[in-house]
Amino acid sequence: xxxxxxxxxxxxxxxxxxxxxxxxxxxxxxxxxxxxxxxxxxxxxxxxxxxxxxxxxxxxxxxxxxxxxxxxxxxxxxxxxxxxxxxxxxxxxxxxxxxxxxxxxxxxxxxxxxxxxxxxxxxxxxxxxxxxxxxxxxxxxxxxxxxxxxxxxxxxxxxxxxxxxxxxxxxxxxxxxxxxxxxxxxxxxxxxxxxxxxxxxxxxxxxxxxxxxxxxxxxxxxxxxxxxxxxxxxxxxxxxxxxxxxxxxxxxxxxxxxxxxxxxxxxxxxxxxxxxxxxxxxxxxxxxxxxxxxxxxxxxxxxxxxxxxxxxxxxxxxxxxxxxxxxxxxxxxxxxxxxxxxxxxx
Amino acid sequence: xxxxxxxxxxxxxxxxxxxxxxxxxxxxxxxxxxxxxxxxxxxxxxxxxxxxxxxxxxxxxxxxxxxxxxxxxxxxxxxxxxxxxxxxxxxxxxxxxxxxxxxxxxxxxxxxxxxxxxxxxxxxxxxxxxxxxxxxxxxxxxxxxxxxxxxxxxxxxxxxxxxxxxxxxxxxxxxxxxxxxxxxxxxxxxxxxxxxxxxxxxxxxxxxxxxxxxxxxxxxxxxxxxxxxxxxxxxxxxxxxxxxxxxx
Numbered sequence: 001x002x003x004x005x006x007x008x009x010x011x012x013x014x015x016x017x018x019x020x021x022x023x024x025x026x027x028x029x030x031x032x033x034x035x036x037x038x039x040x041x042x043x044x045x046x047x048x049x050x051x052x053x054x055x056x057x058x059x060x061x062x063x064x065x066x067x068x069x070x071x072x073x074x075x076x077x078x079x080x081x082x083x084x085x086x087x088x089x090x091x092x093x094x095x096x097x098x099x100x101x102x103x104x105x106x107x108x109x110x111x112x113x114x115x116x117x118x119x120x121x122x123x124x125x126x127x128x129x130x131x132x133x134x135x136x137x138x139x140x141x142x143x144x145x146x147x148x149x150x151x152x153x154x155x156x157x158x159x160x161x162x163x164x165x166x167x168x169x170x171x172x173x174x175x176x177x178x179x180x181x182x183x184x185x186x187x188x189x190x191x192x193x194x195x196x197x198x199x200x201x202x203x204x205x206x207x208x209x210x211x212x213x214x215x216x217x218x219x220x221x222x223x224x225x226x227x228x229x230x231x232x233x234x235x236x237x238x239x240x241x242x243x244x245x246x247x248x249x250x251x252x253x254x255x256x257x258x259x260x261x262x263x264x265x266x267x268x269x270x271x272x273x274x275x276x277x278x279x280x281x282x283x284x285x286x287x288x289x290x291x292x293x294x295x296x297x298x299x300x301x302x303x304x305x306x307x308x309x310x311x312x313x314x315x316x317x318x319x320x321x322x323x324x325x326x327x328x329x330x331x332x333x334x335x336x337x338x339x340x341x342x343x344x345x346x
Numbered sequence: 347x348x349x350x351x352x353x354x355x356x357x358x359x360x361x362x363x364x365x366x367x368x369x370x371x372x373x374x375x376x377x378x379x380x381x382x383x384x385x386x387x388x389x390x391x392x393x394x395x396x397x398x399x400x401x402x403x404x405x406x407x408x409x410x411x412x413x414x415x416x417x418x419x420x421x422x423x424x425x426x427x428x429x430x431x432x433x434x435x436x437x438x439x440x441x442x443x444x445x446x447x448x449x450x451x452x453x454x455x456x457x458x459x460x461x462x463x464x465x466x467x468x469x470x471x472x473x474x475x476x477x478x479x480x481x482x483x484x485x486x487x488x489x490x491x492x493x494x495x496x497x498x499x500x501x502x503x504x505x506x507x508x509x510x511x512x513x514x515x516x517x518x519x520x521x522x523x524x525x526x527x528x529x530x531x532x533x534x535x536x537x538x539x540x541x542x543x544x545x546x547x548x549x550x551x552x553x554x555x556x557x558x559x560x561x562x563x564x565x566x567x568x569x570x571x572x573x574x575x576x577x578x579x580x581x582x583x584x585x586x587x588x589x590x591x592x593x594x
Contacts, residue, residue: 170403173426174356177445181362232356270355273382273405300491300502311504330502332493338502 011067011081012074023060031056038113051096055114058095059088078129085121089114167204168262178232193231200224204258215282215289216248218257222280225258229265236275237265243282250289252344253321259314260293260340268297268337276337289344296337300330311340318342348463349377350397353386353412354424355404359445363399363424366449371456383407387415397459399424399443402431414476420459420469431479438475488541492520494527503527505544509558509577511536513551523576548572548583 010019035052039045063084066072072080093114175197182190203221219241226239261278269276276296283290311328318326325345333339350367354360360379367374377393380386383406390398390412398416400409402425413421423442425431435442441455462469492503503522512519513533520527537545537553547553554572561573562583570583 169427173445174359177362177426177447178356178358180446181358184365185361232358234357236355270403271405273384312506315504330491330504331496332500332502 009077009081011063011077012072015064015067027056027060028053047100050100051093054096054099055089055092058092059085062088062091082122082125086118089118167201168266170266171262175228175232189231193228196224196228196231200228204255211253212251213254214248215243215250215252218252218254219243219248219280219282221258222261225261226265226278233269233275236272237269237278238276239278239280241280243280244284247282247284247289250346252289253317256314256317256342256344257291257293259311260342263311264293264295264297264338264340268295268299272297284346285343287346289346290341291344292339292341294333294337294339296333296335299332299336300338314342318344348374348397349393349395350374350399351378351380351386351389351393351395352376352399353380353383353389353404353409354399354401355381356401357381359401363447366447366452367399367456370449370453371460383409383412386412390416390419395419396463397422401425402428410476410479413472416469418469420462421472422455422459434475434479438470438472438478440470440472440475489536489539492527492529494520494529496527501527505540506555506557508555509574510552510554510581511545521577546587548581548587550584550586552581554581 009023031052032049034056035045035048038048038052063081066080066084070076070080090111093111175193179190179194179197182193200221203217203224223241226237226241230237230239257280261280264278269278279292279294281292281294283292311330315328318328322345327343329341329343331339331341352360352363352367354363357379360381364376364379367376374397377395378389380389381404383404385406386398386400386404386409387407389395394417396418397420398413399422400412402409402423404412409423413423420441423431423435423440424445424447425442426445432442432444434440441458443451443455490505492505492508494501494503503520507522509521509523511533512521514528516530516532517528518531518533518536520529533551533553537547540553544556545553546556554574558575558577559572560575562570563573564570570588571580572583573580
């Protein structure tokens with residue numbers, strides 16, 4: 001409500017002349033209409049005309065007097081308006097009675113109508129004010145609610161993207177297709193593959209929430225992944241994971257190694273007709289842990305586009321978490337393939 | 347006798363599809379199973395099948411490439427997940443199957459194939475589809491890695507990490523935040539392989555990674571130089587190339 005009033009009557013700011021002109025015109029119309037109304041109800045038109053215009057003009061003048069004298073802020077305008085309109089009405093009425101020579105017949109009866117009008121005005125103002133408040137509150141609530149929903153949506157989207165990145169759809173659907181194909185002919189193998197898939201998914205999904213994991217758990221994840229792929233690719237994939245036992249409990253961020261292994265298989269070995277091997281090796285070097293993931297696949301063609309994203313992600317995370325203390329390096333493997341090396345501070 | 351071949355790099359899946367086809371389409375004779383694109387082409391030539399079930403992602407040639415070489419053969423593509431390809435298939439009304447393949451879906455495909463064959467309809471022209479898919483499949487012509495020797499190793503440097511290239515005789519210095527590598531490729535040969543949005547030539551012998559620039563300044567003689575992220579040195583911009591920076 002406040003903003004509505006201030007849009008029409010910007011009493012908290014300087015009042016432009018054209019608005020004054022507008023006000024006078026509107027006021028004049030209203031006053032004469034009120035006079036006409038009262039004439040229909042009772043009294044002579046001259047008296048009503050005088051009273052109505054005096055009250056109207058007087059109130060208007062009082063409002064602007066208050067505006068100039070007190071310079072109300074936006075918040076104070078409604079209060080100011082309330083006071084000045086009521087006082088203006090009373091003063092205006094009194095003046096009118098004075099000019100009409102009715103003052104010595106003075107009784108409060110004359111103010112009956114004013115009182116009635118004021119009461120109606122107060123009631124409706126109160127009603128509209130409360131309604132505005134309710135709407136504003138609802139608006140604020142809805143905005144907040146929307147923000148919360150959006151925020152949650154964004155969070156979910158981020159988590160979903162992370163999940164999609166972690167559980168590559170090709171991998172998932174191909175593995176399921178394999179399980180399906182084995183059920184009738186080699187049910188034990190089907191069970192076997194399904195178990196590994198379940199373990200892999202459980203491990204991969206839980207990583208989206210945890211901030212940290214152990215090297216042992218990460219290597220387990222890799223083991224599940226590579227086992228599944230080995231069953232699927234048969235002779236075209238062999239792998240080994242080599243880690244000194246004392247390094248197994250090392251804490252590290254999750255899902256740093258999996259993208260590298262995934263790359264090695266997807267871009268290095270799967271497109272290779274003869275396939276190859278993946279070797280994961282963990283060593284301690286001074287105050288750092290070095291994890292190297294080597295494949296004997298096709299290697300990085302200088303213009304391959306797809307492989308970049310997973311690696312960019314790993315690189316970005318390393319940068320954020322460790323700055324210069326960690327690194328990801330890629331080199332050509334001999335006779336062919338790629339070696340990816342992650343260095344992490346202990 | 348209608349002949350078909352199946353190509354899938356995973357033997358389990360190829361065999362399984364063969365089993366199901368035997369069940370749902372007994373009149374179909376599976377002439378061979380291919381484990382990669384090259385074998386698939388061989389089988390196509392040897393058996394001249396009427397139908398070919400082709401996995402898209404295969405070593406050697408992709409299913410799409412194989413289909414391009416098929417003559418008088420109805421090709422059905424099989425994929426685990428490839429929204430882009432699936433959209434293209436839908437648009438071109440090309441038959442495809444999603445792995446894991448549901449029986450109902452396979453039955454529908456078989457019905458459609460039977461109808462086409464009975465009507466002696468020639469196989470759908472895949473040239474439009476192939477052009478569309480293969481065009482996007484072609485890796486971008488722009489470099490993503492630079493191969494540089496470091497001692498006995500050959501390192502692969504992602505293009506995003508390179509701050510600038512500096513020509514020096516027949517070699518080019520590849521400068522990253524930490525170090526400098528020398529590669530045998532001349533700058534002028536590198537330039538067409540670099541993405542113009544990311545790399546600008548600022549001097550006859552210097553190409554800078556735009557994302558590494560933190561500021562540009564002019565000295566009293568009007569010569570412009572650039573400051574870089576994570577490198578102490580400044581790079582000079584020659585007058586010829588200076589108009590690139592007018593908007594800065």
